[in-house]
Amino acid sequence: MFPAPWVCRRCATALAKPLRRQFLRYASTDAAAPNLPPALLQRARNLAAEHAALATTLEQSFDAKAAKRLGELSRVATALRSYDAARSSLAELTQLSESTDAELRQLAHDELASTHEQITNLATALSASLTPRDPYAQLPCLVEIRPGPGGQEGRYFADAVYKMYRAYCVRVGLRANTVKYEVADGAETAGGGAANESPLAEAVLEVLDEGAYDHFRSEAGMHRVQRVPATEKQGRTHTSAVAVWVLPSFPTSDSAGSAAMEADFDNPDSEFYIDPKDVRSEKMRAGGAGGQHVNKTESAIRLTHIPTGTVVSMQDSRSQHRNREDAWRLLRSRVAAQRREEQEKVANSLRNSVLAKNQITRGDKIRTYNYQQDRCTDHRSGVDVHNLPDVLLGGETLGRLMESARSWLVGRDVQALIVEEEIKAAEAEKGQGNGNGNGGGKKKK
Incomplete structure (x- = not known):
């Protein structure tokens, strides 16, 4: 029988105390979840809204041009739905991870890692769906x-x-x-x-x-x-x-x-x-x-x-x-x-960005x-x-x-x-700012 290893009294006391809750961390919270740039996410929501409007129009009367546009936007709408569903699941799991029920907390912690990975993949798929396809992509x-x-x-x-x-x-x-x-x-x-x-x-x-x-x-x-x-x-x-x-x-x-x-x-x-x-x-x-x-x-x-x-x-x-x-x-x-x-x-x-310098020729x-x-x-x-x-x-x-x-x-x-969307957003804000400034001038008069 081997003798027990010697442990000092201070270490034994510290090990006997339970860990305080604020130092426990099982998985990342929603704040650390992968997020799309706001410009891309807004573009995706605008295209999804256009997809829904076209679907409603085609239910009433068929139009070949509108049907073609609907097919082009279906890729974005489907990817956005999957992305939003995964984000909702992540929010629910985050709430469950703070539950008083130990079993629910453990289940939520087990699912958080896989959900984060799923959101990362869905964010990549959504970003790819937003990029315009090459007009010759389907050709030999x-x-x-x-x-x-x-x-x-x-x-x-x-x-x-x-x-x-x-x-x-x-x-x-x-x-x-x-x-x-x-x-x-x-x-x-x-x-x-x-x-x-x-x-x-x-x-x-x-x-x-x-x-x-x-x-x-x-x-x-x-x-x-x-x-x-x-x-x-x-x-x-x-x-x-x-x-x-x-x-x-x-x-x-x-x-x-x-x-x-x-x-x-x-x-x-x-x-x-x-x-x-x-x-x-x-x-x-x-x-x-x-x-x-x-x-x-x-x-x-x-x-x-x-x-x-x-x-x-x-x-x-x-x-x-x-x-x-x-x-x-x-x-x-x-x-x-x-x-x-x-x-x-x-x-x-014409594109005012650093991407033009990185283009492969x-x-x-x-x-x-x-x-x-x-x-x-x-x-x-x-x-x-x-x-x-x-x-x-x-x-x-x-x-x-x-x-x-x-x-x-x-x-x-x-x-x-992303650069193009940010440029558009900046120009839109600049235009709104000029309009507000002119309006403010009129009010002072």
Whole structure:
């Protein structure tokens, strides 16, 4: 039998006394609950009120425009109801935590932590529902991959990025079609690159499923690679880059939605509209490997959009008609993307906020692939992963990176929305203040 440990009389007396109630703290109270910015919450309530008014109107008489608007607002109304219900539950639990019944207090304390977590998730969902959806979010997309700075090593890694996205589409079940795959001249004699890599000049991967543009738009930007090239004899690490563009794409003429596509192509107000008079079309003989066919027929097509100087060439198919269709689809997507960028620049210049300084452009690196450290870093979301082979094979690790980038985009849109709402509120208060001041002047007279 071991002797009892010695405890001084003062400590024994202190331990014997029950803890005073004011020092007990089981969970955070409502004051520490996650709150939405007042500007966002007010915007959500205004949109929910509009949703309720439209629902009442549609019960009396149907209107296609009002029904479309109702569908757009239903996302906000549903998220706000869930958020308000969770806040009400939190208030009830907070009251129960102060009950004189010990059992009720314990039950309330057990539920508070999960309720706080639920409110955090619902606040994020409500913020995301308030951000305007990209008008092309539901469209398929074209993923263009071209080597950036870094010479031949950049060409090899461009091929790795192309295969990475193609493998990712296969893994997640997205239908993908290679529209263009062009290897640089002299690929037969060039050396270097990792296993199964070719010196890529340009590749265009079309993801055919609806919503692909919203899924991949966060991948646009400069992808940096740090690795030791196969031709490096002294083991020095080289840094190269690959440019990735993600463009919205309309379905082909033989697929569903072709009527909407044709209407948009023929609408002068559409961003996809191109006047055929502004395009110079040239027929060429295809180059590269392919036997005698590439030397005897003019199947390659080159289109030049004269106002913007955008040039698209296509030679992947033996059919001149097919090459022309693919070239026109790619040209429309590129010109539409340029028009969207110009509109965004104007909007950003008018927005008086620091967010414009933090905007990611195509010239900025968005991700780094470091072979020596077995690491891939997304510089926007700050997520690091250490399974680079799985990333390059389009595995779940790449999916985590893409999801973090999409979350970063939503967060950026939410911050921009908060700034816009605060500016509107400040301008409204300023206008009311000027009105009150004028009214006060009249009263003094």
